[in-house]
Amino acid sequence: MSVPALELSGLKKSFGKAEIIRGIDLDIGKAERHAIIGPNGAGKSTLFNLITARFAPTAGTVKLHGENLAGLEPFQINRKGLSRSFQITNIFPKMSVFENVRCALLWAQGYKYSFWNLVSRQRALTEGADAILEEINLSARRDIPAGMLSYAEQRALEIGITIAGGANVIMLDEPTAGMSNTETDYIMDLIMRVTEGKTLIMVEHDMGVVFGLADRISVLVYGEIIATDTPERVRADPKVQEAYLGAALEAEH
Amino acid sequence: MNEQLKTDPTKPAQRMRAGGMTLSLAPWIIAAVAMMALPMIFTNNSALTIMNQMSITIIFALAYNMLLGQGGMLSFGHAVYAGVGGFFCMHLMNMSDFFATIPLPILPLFGGLFGMGLALIVGSFSTRSAGTVFAMISLGVGELIAASSVIVVAFFGGEEGISGDRTYAQPFFGVEFLQQIEVYYLTAAWVIISAALMYLWSRTPVGRMANAVRDNPERAEFLGYSARWVRYYSFVASGFFAGVSGGLFAINYEILTEENLNAASSGIILLVTFLGGVGFFFGPIIGAVVFTLVQTVLSLQTELWAFYAGCLFVATVMFFPGGLAGLIMMHVPAVKLGKWKLLIMPYIKTLIPAAIGILGLCALVEMTFHYRHGATGDNEMTLFWTTFDSHTLMPWLIAAAVTVIGIGIARMTAPSLKEAWDEANTMGGAS
Structure with a gap:
């Protein structure tokens, strides 16, 4: 097997005495769609933040395409081709929708910190941003401040920003959180389309959402992965049923 | 939503590109013509002095807004970059052999370079984060340099400050800058050039990312940009233009004192910028014009001008957080x-x-x-x-x-x- 897109080994994180992530080993292959599910407080978002260097791990390593990410800053990791979205909508609210996407393209198109290019003169930049707006169905909202978009539109924009830079590993943190069923279907459909051929790692609270989408599902409970397998087998796994689905069922009633 | 999808997404872009060329040049041409024509309407020397002061404040306020409005960095000590640039220019003026070889109009460029030099040093540690930490460091560094003006007398000239004579410079196409009107045109040219450069800066990748970092530094980091480096670039550029305004101050007044460095001056430029409005590029220009008028014209009428300026500022902050520019732009939808x-x-x-x-x-x-x-x-x-x-x-x-x-x-x-x-x-x- 070739080098996995993302390789976690012995990953641990404690805040003081509280162990949130207690040793995670996980390989995610290239172009795999991988979902991480688990009940509230299982450490899903923490795991995400460890991978993207928002937090430093207490122990263990994260490798992207075989390269150790230890000690790198978020912006350096992003330049290596890993992009993420956030559970709480994280866009540039005062800038226009178009500008949000254009900012996401700047580094990928090699503009770096240049102050000798005018962004409005760069055709590739404008066209690239417009193409992404069309992909996420926000062309009609192009010139309004992003903060004025509806919640679902902001989530779509966030996904647009995340994929815009052309990263080949995309991490989405609960992209459908707080959405109605129709909105959820719409966003999942969008995710399917825009991550075609890319490695996708997605955190979800609700297993039903990722069932049709994921190639493999990992179940995270109390900072440990108790199962990693295809959706069907994960669903059939008695351990998962006990730890996660049982709890979810309880919560529903 | 499906209906909206049918609109061609490239069209607004074309419209903006085509309109951008013709529309965005117009204000600059109008401003340049107005600045050339103004001395013909206001001919006396005191009006020229006021307009020179206005021009210097405009550059400084625009430079300040590169930090505050565009980069989200609140500085309480930005006067030092203008001041240090000005002091260096003063010293250049006093190096008679060297000064005799350069034409006066390029002197502000040196002011800019020295302001930038100081910003390169201070920015290297102050731009690590925005918010309170940045504000406190700017205040501390500002006070430190202002305090050293009475300690490093050789450079800052102690309490009397440093004075010089601009007319020792090499004549510029026969102009020796003896008269106020000649200085006015020199300053006006620098205002147009600096404002245009600062405007263009805001349209470059690093200028756009300054906005992004202001809005959401964390998201910017996950787009491949180091928030710190983006802030640093803005800070250095702002230091440059502040230094240019300091150089113009040196030419205009031929004296610099501790007052050009202290916290009061830093506070005034914050007030000017905020009064004009931080959300729009032209906001600080309006602020500089209005404040200079209050400071000069109103101060001739009443000793209490600072009280009224303060009231105006408080009223702006409370009722029109977008400043005077925001007040004007509020009317755009109705128009x-x-x-x-x-x-x-x-x-x-x-x-x-x-x-x-x-x-x-x-x-x-x-x-x-x-x-x-x-x-x-x-x-x-x-x-x-x-x-x-x-x-x-x-x-x-x-x-x-x-x-x-x-x-x-x-x-x-x-x-x-x-x-x-x-x-x-x-x-x-x-x-």
């Missing part, structure tokens, strides 16, 4: 809807009584000041072209009545203004 005419009468009905009421209030303030601080026996005071005795009851009653009636009428008509405002900003309906 676009073609309904701005609906606002004229309600404005007249509310604003004129309000203005009269405020003038009445100012009269009360002035009379109180005169009553408390006038020389004993000197009971006469002149206000609004009327001379009266401030120790009699009548003027007080009149001023109080004017205040109450003016503000009362304004309050009565305010609801209909609000109605007209809502109407003017609503789409459709008869107009």
Whole structure:
């Protein structure tokens, strides 16, 4: 097997005495769609933040395409081709929708910190941003401040920003959180389309959402992965049923 | 949503590109022509002095807004970059051999380079984070350098400051800059060039990312940009243009003192920028013009000008956080809807009584000041072209009545203004 897109080994994180992530080993292959599910407080978002260097791990390593990410800053990791979205909508609210996407393209198109290019003169930049707006169905909202978009539109924009830079590993943190069923279907459909051929790692609270989408599902409970397998087998796994689905069922009633 | 999808997404881009060329140049040409024409309207020397001061403040305020408005960095010590740039220019002026070889108009460039040099050093540690940490470091560094002005006398000249003579420079196409009007055109040229460069900066990748980092530094980091480096670039560029304004100050006044460095100057530029409005590029320009007028013209009329400037600032912060520029831009929707005419009468009905009421209030303030601080026996005071005795009851009653009636009428008509405002900003309906 070739080098996995993302390789976690012995990953641990404690805040003081509280162990949130207690040793995670996980390989995610290239172009795999991988979902991480688990009940509230299982450490899903923490795991995400460890991978993207928002937090430093207490122990263990994260490798992207075989390269150790230890000690790198978020912006350096992003330049290596890993992009993420956030559970709480994280866009540039005062800038226009178009500008949000254009900012996401700047580094990928090699503009770096240049102050000798005018962004409005760069055709590739404008066209690239417009193409992404069309992909996420926000062309009609192009010139309004992003903060004025509806919640679902902001989530779509966030996904647009995340994929815009052309990263080949995309991490989405609960992209459908707080959405109605129709909105959820719409966003999942969008995710399917825009991550075609890319490695996708997605955190979800609700297993039903990722069932049709994921190639493999990992179940995270109390900072440990108790199962990693295809959706069907994960669903059939008695351990998962006990730890996660049982709890979810309880919560529903 | 499907319907909207059919619109060609490239069209708005083309429209913006095509419109951008013609529209964005127009204000610059108008500004340049206006700056050339102004001395023909205001010919006396004191008007030129005011306009020079305005120009210098415009550059400084625009530079400051690169931090505050565009980069989200609140600095309490930005005067030092202008000041240090100015002091260096002063020293260059005093190096007679060297100074005789350079034409005066390029001197502000050196001011800019030295301001930038200082920003390169200070920015390397102050831009690590924005917010309170940045504000505190800027305050600390500002005070440190202002304090060293009395310690490093060789450079800052102690309490007297440093003075020089601009006319020792090499004549520039025969112009020796003996007259105020020549300095005016030099300053005006620098204003146009600096403002244009700062505007263009805001359109570059690093300028756009400055906005992004201001809005959401964390998201910017996950787009491949180091928030710290973006802030650093903005800071250094801002230091450069602040230094240019310092160099122009040196040329204009031929003296720099501790006052050019201290916290009061840093505070004033914050006030100017905020008054004009941080959200728009042209905001600080309006702020600089208005504040300089208050500072110069109003200060000739009353000793209490700083009090009024303070009130204006507080009122702006409280009621129009977008500043004067925000106030102007608030009217854009109504103009676009073609309904701005609906606002004229309600404005007249509310604003004129309000203005009269405020003038009445100012009269009360002035009379109180005169009553408390006038020389004993000197009971006469002149206000609004009327001379009266401030120790009699009548003027007080009149001023109080004017205040109450003016503000009362304004309050009565305010609801209909609000109605007209809502109407003017609503789409459709008869107009």
